[in-house]
Amino acid sequence: MLKPAELIELRGVGPLTLHDRRLFNQLIEAAWGPQLGEPGREFTVATADLKLPDESNTRLVESIERLMRTIVVARGPDGAETRLQLLGTNTIRTTVNSGTLTYSFPPKLAELVRDSSIFAKLDHAVMRSFSSKYAFALYEAISRRIRLRHVCTEEKDIAGMRELLGVEPGKLDLFKNLQKKAIEPALTEVNAITPYNVTILPKKEGKKVVGFIMGWAVKDEAGLKEAYAELNRPRVGRKERLYGTAETSITT
Incomplete structure (x- = not known):
């Protein structure tokens, strides 16, 4: 996946777990495209794509809530610091056999990546294999x-x-x-x-x-x-x- 450099250089992400970090990248990738930079835009992804087959929604919800609570700091090209959340409002809908997560990113985060020109290329298999959030x-x-x-x-x-x-x-x-x-x-x-x-x-x-x-x-x-x-x-x-x-x- 590609990830805007602005979302890698954030400060204040210490409270996030390894699972939280993986989830955030999954949500970025599922929303990838011009719409990612549109404030207020909603995206939908199957919950099955965000967790292991035998895993309940409990861990997913816990990570979602940490992403909503964590305040990070982004530094702009002019040196100005912006404080923002990583995830906006969202809704989980479940049925007997499936579920979906509809989510949005905070407007300031959307603005942050809208004009991004530097990206990191990340490998899915590598990201899944880490056991340390520091790694x-x-x-x-x-x-x-x-x-x-x-x-x-x-x-x-x-x-x-x-x-x-x-x-x-x-x-x-x-x-x-x-x-x-x-x-x-x-x-x-x-x-x-x-x-x-x-x-x-x-x-x-x-x-x-x-x-x-x-x-x-x-x-x-x-x-x-x-x-x-x-x-x-x-x-x-x-x-x-x-x-x-x-x-x-x-x-x-």
């Missing part, structure tokens, strides 16, 4: 940057890296916790199952970590083949394979 966020961020010519590194202060990964305020405040619980899991998954090699190195002033240097590149042919192979292996046992605790490990 999901890092994958989107790199997908948005990968086509930038002559640019393959970026410096982020600590706050900027937390925003990029979608770490909630008040969580993982210590560097060691941020590194272990967010950065390392994100790098491990992204480097294992996506077309990209990514590094995030701490930037220090003396002994104090003041930020990070993030680098990225497209894998060579051998790396792409290995990523594709891991993507198609069972998710069960992946953690052991990636962290080298199983007999068969992969090179990332």
Whole structure:
């Protein structure tokens, strides 16, 4: 799917779960086209397309409500900050064998993407395979940057890296916790199952970590083949394979 860069660079998405992020992308894709930028426009999608076959609507509704409650911040080309919700009014209709979700995006969000000219190309299979919401966020961020010519590194202060990964305020405040619980899991998954090699190195002033240097590149042919192979292996046992605790490990 294609996703406007403006919807990847949002700040304040920390409260969203991995399931919420997947759902938001599904709703964006189902509404894709010129109508996406029309304020007040309604879209309809089958609820079966938004959840697993044996899954009730409970989890879907919980994610919908978090998308409605979460206030995010978008920065315009002129530096102005706009606060907005990710999802507007919606209705779920159910029958014995089927159901539909009719939804709309808030007017400000529609305006935000109406004139978008930069997009990230995201792979469905990759997005379904992540177990970490931080990996999901890092994958989107790199997908948005990968086509930038002559640019393959970026410096982020600590706050900027937390925003990029979608770490909630008040969580993982210590560097060691941020590194272990967010950065390392994100790098491990992204480097294992996506077309990209990514590094995030701490930037220090003396002994104090003041930020990070993030680098990225497209894998060579051998790396792409290995990523594709891991993507198609069972998710069960992946953690052991990636962290080298199983007999068969992969090179990332």
